[in-house]
Amino acid sequence: MAAILIVDDDVNILYLVKSQLQQEGHYVYQAENGTEALKALEDHVIDLAIVDVMMPGMDGYELTKKIRGLHDLPVIMLTAKGQIQDKELGFLSGTDDYIVKPFDPKELIFRINALFRRYQKRSSLVITIGNVKINQQNFEVQVGDRTVVLxxxxxxxxxxxxxxxxxxxxxxQLIEEIWGLDFMGDERTLNVHIKRLRDRFSELTDDFGIKTIRGVGYMVEVQNK
Structure with a gap:
């Protein structure tokens, strides 16, 4: 679950985006202008901001510049302006992505997930679980003094x-994240990969296991010691 700030003076957009994000399990903060947005960023730990361009007072371009100067978090601009020069202004202001209204809420979710992946890889190239280190820079897994190439x-x-x-x-969710939205296979491909990972690491470490949640999916379960 992530904390996401929506900044828009249109209450209908606020409601639409908030509802969609809450369905995905995210915690949502709302602001109707740039001043409220900066206050929310000061008061709360925010993981991502969705910023409208056309707002009274401080517009989205100026707000994005201020966010960039104070915080290291992804920003998506949500706007009715679709001209290339408007997009250029958005990216020059520091936005990571740009979505033109009207939009499909599901597309917004896909873009949010893609940004989180990008920022996660940038900020945390090595994932550590017990004696296991997963290095996302060289695509190696270190288990103790043994290197595993997957x-x-x-x-x-x-x-x-x-x-x-x-x-x-x-x-x-796993199929979309790993194989993409255009994947033409089925769940059997995912199940095979999960089985291979279990077979490999069950013999190498007891620091984690891949658990099946019946009727839902999977998770990496960290073993408490």
């Missing part, structure tokens, strides 16, 4: 789940 999809699947240990991921 096939790419197995590595991506393990590192994605291990980045949030003890969190349950649905099968659809």
């Amino acid at each position: 096939p790419l999809k197995e590595f991506e699947l393990l590192s994605y789940m291990a980045s949030k240990p003890n969190q349950v991921f649905t099968r659809n």
Whole structure:
């Protein structure tokens, strides 16, 4: 679960985006202008901001510049302006992504997830669970003094789940994150990769295990010692 700030003077947009994000399990803060947004960022730990461009007083471009100067978090601009020069202004202000209204709320969720992956890889290249180190820079897994090199999809699947240990991921969520929205296969591909990871690491470490949550999906379960 992430804490996400929505900044928009349109209450309908605030309600729409808030509802969609809450369905995904996120905690949502709202602001109707730049001043409220900066106050929320000062008072709370925010993981991502969604900023409208056209707002009274401080517009989205100026707000994004201020966010960039004070915080290290992803920013998505949400705006009715779709001209290339408007997008250029947005990216020059420091936004990470740009979505034009009207938009599909599901597309917003996909873009948020993509940004979190990008920031996570940038800020935490090595995931550590007990004596296991998952290095996302050289795609190696170190178990004690032993180095394990995994096939790419197995590595991506393990590192994605291990980045949030003890969190349950649905099968659809894992397929979308690792294989993409255009994947033409089915859940059997995911199940095979999970089985291979279990077989590999059950013999190497007892610091974590991959647990099946019946009817839902999987999680990396950290063993308490």
